[in-house]
Amino acid sequence: MSKLAIITGAGQGIGAGIARRLAQDDYAIAVADINPVTGQQVVDELQAAGKAAKFYQVDVAQRAAVFDLVAQAVADFGELAVYVNNAGVAFIDSFVDSDPTQVERLFDVNLKGTYWGIQAAATQFKKQGHGGRIVNAASLASVEASALQSAYSASKFGIRGLTQAAAKELAADHITVNAYNPGVVRTPMRDAIDKKTAAIKHVTVPEQQAQVLTEIALGREAQPADVAEVVAWFVSPAAGYVTGQSLLVDGGMRFH
Numbered sequence: 001m002s003k004l005a006i007i008t009g010a011g012q013g014i015g016a017g018i019a020r021r022l023a024q025d026d027y028a029i030a031v032a033d034i035n036p037v038t039g040q041q042v043v044d045e046l047q048a049a050g051k052a053a054k055f056y057q058v059d060v061a062q063r064a065a066v067f068d069l070v071a072q073a074v075a076d077f078g079e080l081a082v083y084v085n086n087a088g089v090a091f092i093d094s095f096v097d098s099d100p101t102q103v104e105r106l107f108d109v110n111l112k113g114t115y116w117g118i119q120a121a122a123t124q125f126k127k128q129g130h131g132g133r134i135v136n137a138a139s140l141a142s143v144e145a146s147a148l149q150s151a152y153s154a155s156k157f158g159i160r161g162l163t164q165a166a167a168k169e170l171a172a173d174h175i176t177v178n179a180y181n182p183g184v185v186r187t188p189m190r191d192a193i194d195k196k197t198a199a200i201k202h203v204t205v206p207e208q209q210a211q212v213l214t215e216i217a218l219g220r221e222a223q224p225a226d227v228a229e230v231v232a233w234f235v236s237p238a239a240g241y242v243t244g245q246s247l248l249v250d251g252g253m254r255f256h
């Protein structure tokens with residue numbers, strides 16, 4: 001019988017990559033996303049490959065909806081084994097020009113959405129009584145803040161803190177909590193970041209992307225699969241003694 005993995009923001013990008021990768025390890029995949037079109041497309045793809053998957057529409061900023069997500073997915077697939085807080089939003093703007101509405105929404109989705117996800121998953125794991133794995137999406141912006149991404153960086157610093165605090169408290173229940181810190185991963189989020197950054201800097205998008213590439217030691221951007229491999233490791237038996245850690249997956253951009 002498959003074990004259940006809930007992945008938020010799995011309708012595209014890194015989350016979809018994580019869904020595809022964990023499906024290879026015979027997890028039943030709960031594709032949780034605010035976007036029903038892309039989310040269902042990922043489910044259709046997994047099901048066409050013979051994998052167990054179902055779409056759940058959720059806004060992770062809504063605590064009750066996150067708890068309902070866990071309850072519905074467990075009712076559909078049985079015991080929860082893995083919860084990945086991947087959903088996130090970003091925007092580019094100067095500190096002083098950042099729009100308050102965008103700042104509020106970003107903290108509600110990234111920081112509070114991760115908080116509710118840890119709460120809901122840990123509550124379910126405690127009920128089940130034999131541990132579990134929680135993995136959170138931080139960022140290289142959680143170890144060194146990014147200019148033009150003040151709110152985003154703060155949210156990711158916060159997620160690193162949530163990861164450490166949850167790991168300390170939940171270890172007694174054999175629940176590990178870790179985070180992945182991607183650098184530059186080619187997704188729609190990154191496309192939007194590159195476009196706005198180029199406009200602010202008055203350069204072309206290719207020029208902006210070429211500049212960023214010079215900062216990556218391995219000389220290439222990441223693909224979602226690069227990050228998904230790290231998440232697959234975090235939830236594997238091999239990482240059973242790892243908790244509270246935030247692992248840079250950036251091709252060599254930050255060396256903390």
Ligand SMILES: NC(=O)C1=CN([C@@H]2O[C@H](COP(=O)(O)OP(=O)(O)OC[C@H]3O[C@@H](n4cnc5c(N)ncnc54)[C@H](O)[C@@H]3O)[C@@H](O)[C@H]2O)C=CC1
Nearest residue numbers: 009011012013014034059060087088137139182185187189
């Ligand atoms: N792409 C990159 O270079 C990096 C991404 N990250 C983080 O990785 C995670 C995934 O990023 P990407 O795949 O690039 O993003 P993306 O924007 O391409 O995909 C994010 C997914 O989350 C969903 N989503 C957004 N708000 C939601 C909400 N309130 N409730 C439920 N679902 C929601 C979107 O519909 C989308 O399917 C994010 O937390 C991001 O901050 C971290 C470092 C670098």
Ligand SMILES: CC(=O)C(C)=O
Nearest residue numbers: 090139140141183193
């Ligand atoms: C560094 C980072 O988190 C993005 C989205 O670029």
